[in-house]
Amino acid sequence: MQYSKNLGVHLKRIFEEKFTKTPQFVFSPGRINLIGEHTDYNDGFVMPAAIDKGIYIAFAKNENNRIRLFSYDFDETVEVELKKLEAVSTGWANYILGVVNEIQKIKPLSSGFDMVFGGDIPIGSGLSSSAALECGVGVALNNLFNVKLQKIQIARIGQAAEHNFVGVRCGIMDQFASIMGKKNHTIQLDCRSLEYEYFPSNFEEYQILLCNSKVKHSLAESSYNQRREECEKGVQILKEKYPLIESLRDVTLEMLDILRHRLSNTLYNRCSYIIEENQRVVEASKLLKQNKLKQLGALLFESHQGLSKKYEVSCEELDFLVDLVKNNSAVLGSRMMGGGFGGCTINLVERSAKENLVKELTREYDKKYNIALECYEVELENGTHLINHEFYGSI
Ligand code: ADP
Numbered sequence: 001m002q003y004s005k006n007l008g009v010h011l012k013r014i015f016e017e018k019f020t021k022t023p024q025f026v027f028s029p030g031r032i033n034l035i036g037e038h039t040d041y042n043d044g045f046v047m048p049a050a051i052d053k054g055i056y057i058a059f060a061k062n063e064n065n066r067i068r069l070f071s072y073d074f075d076e077t078v079e080v081e082l083k084k085l086e087a088v089s090t091g092w093a094n095y096i097l098g099v100v101n102e103i104q105k106i107k108p109l110s111s112g113f114d115m116v117f118g119g120d121i122p123i124g125s126g127l128s129s130s131a132a133l134e135c136g137v138g139v140a141l142n143n144l145f146n147v148k149l150q151k152i153q154i155a156r157i158g159q160a161a162e163h164n165f166v167g168v169r170c171g172i173m174d175q176f177a178s179i180m181g182k183k184n185h186t187i188q189l190d191c192r193s194l195e196y197e198y199f200p201s202n203f204e205e206y207q208i209l210l211c212n213s214k215v216k217h218s219l220a221e222s223s224y225n226q227r228r229e230e231c232e233k234g235v236q237i238l239k240e241k242y243p244l245i246e247s248l249r250d251v252t253l254e255m256l257d258i259l260r261h262r263l264s265n266t267l268y269n270r271c272s273y274i275i276e277e278n279q280r281v282v283e284a285s286k287l288l289k290q291n292k293l294k295q296l297g298a299l300l301f302e303s304h305q306g307l308s309k310k311y312e313v314s315c316e317e318l319d320f321l322v323d324l325v326k327n328n329s330a331v332l333g334s335r336m337m338g339g340g341f342g343g344c345t346i347n348l349v350e351r352s353a354k355e356n357l358v359k360e361l362t363r364e365y366d367k368k369y370n371i372a373l374e375c376y377e378v379e380l381e382n383g384t385h386l387i388n389h390e391f392y393g394s395i
């Protein structure tokens with residue numbers, strides 16, 4: 001992949017000025033999710049992939065039993081004593097300290113360490129900059145202190161850090177995708193068993209284009225929790241007739257229809273969306289295998305329709321962006337990605353038409369909302385990994 005050399009140059013210089021030694025580097029990617037939205041907490045399937053944008057961390061041990069952190073993007077320093085590890089008031093630092101806290105439960109660190117980090121991934125836009133940071137720190141410390149963690153353990157450590165130090169009860173998908181990513185592949189992940197399978201996803205004349213709506217509606221958090229509760233409520237009612245089910249993952253549309261009279265319209269819509277979206281993920285992986293990208297694209301549009309009309313987690317701006325490309329023959333599919341109420345859309349678009357498309361979307365979006373749309377081309381990349389000496393040696 002093309003590493004962000006400029007960023008590397010800055011991080012290396014800052015590290016050397018601050019700590020007068022040469023660091024090691026790790027790159028940790030953000031992720032996309034091709035299809036399978038809101039299915040993770042219903043024990044269902046998702047289809048994420050790591051991307052070529054993420055977090056770069058320069059790191060080394062130190063001799064003074066302190067953790068010294070510098071965020072290049074926020075231009076902030078945090079220092080804590082290794083022996084007095086606790087959450088701090090500086091938000092970003094907790095993603096790192098949380099990982100240290102989880103690793104220490106397995107093996108106490110033998111010394112302090114220094115880190116300087118920054119990213120080329122938009123923060124808080126649904127590309128999982130937070131998981132990228134956690135996994136990057138996990139791999140860095142695993143290497144530095146020879147902790148011998150497996151990749152999946154590091155993913156779980158990242159998730160636990162977010163639960164325990166940041167206070168966000170996230171699923172495992174983001175960390176899993178960031179660390180397990182494989183170049184030109186998506187990962188079909190079963191969120192119940194964590195079984196996974198890689199699917200070749202070299203889209204050839206097509207590519208993935210993300211469009212950042214740059215909005216974040218205040219509904220995002222409360223509605224996320226509300227949707228989780230609605231799914232649980234649906235399962236509770238369904239359990240009366242089908243006591244063996246544990247989650248919507250175990251329910252078919254036929255089973256749901258038999259109990260339709262027991263569910264409000266809203267609850268019926270929420271449940272049927274999840275059941276259909278799970279089916280779409282299974283279907284998507286088959287289509288990918290057969291390289292049937294047109295049909296795959298159609299599934300993305302269907303997914304968006306469900307998210308918008310049945311699950312009701314889209315918003316005007318995201319609907320607008322998807323509607324704009326619906327009848328464009330250069331766009332195979334488009335949908336909102338992530339929790340909803342803002343963030344990015346993911347689009348499968350013809351490479352040769354990309355430039356014009358970006359221009360058109362940017363113009364129309366600006367005209368309608370007076371917001372400068374940001375578009376990112378992404379390639380599917382390997383998961384979190386150390387960058388060898390040639391990278392930081394030559395910058
Ligand atoms: P997302 O994971 O979708 O990007 P989150 O809200 O989950 O959004 O995580 C964003 C938070 O992660 C930021 O507020 C910050 O605390 C931390 N973070 C992510 N990227 C960086 C970065 N480049 N520098 C510093 N902190 C970062």
Ligand code: MG
Pocket residue numbers: 128129130131174
């Ligand atoms: Mg996040």
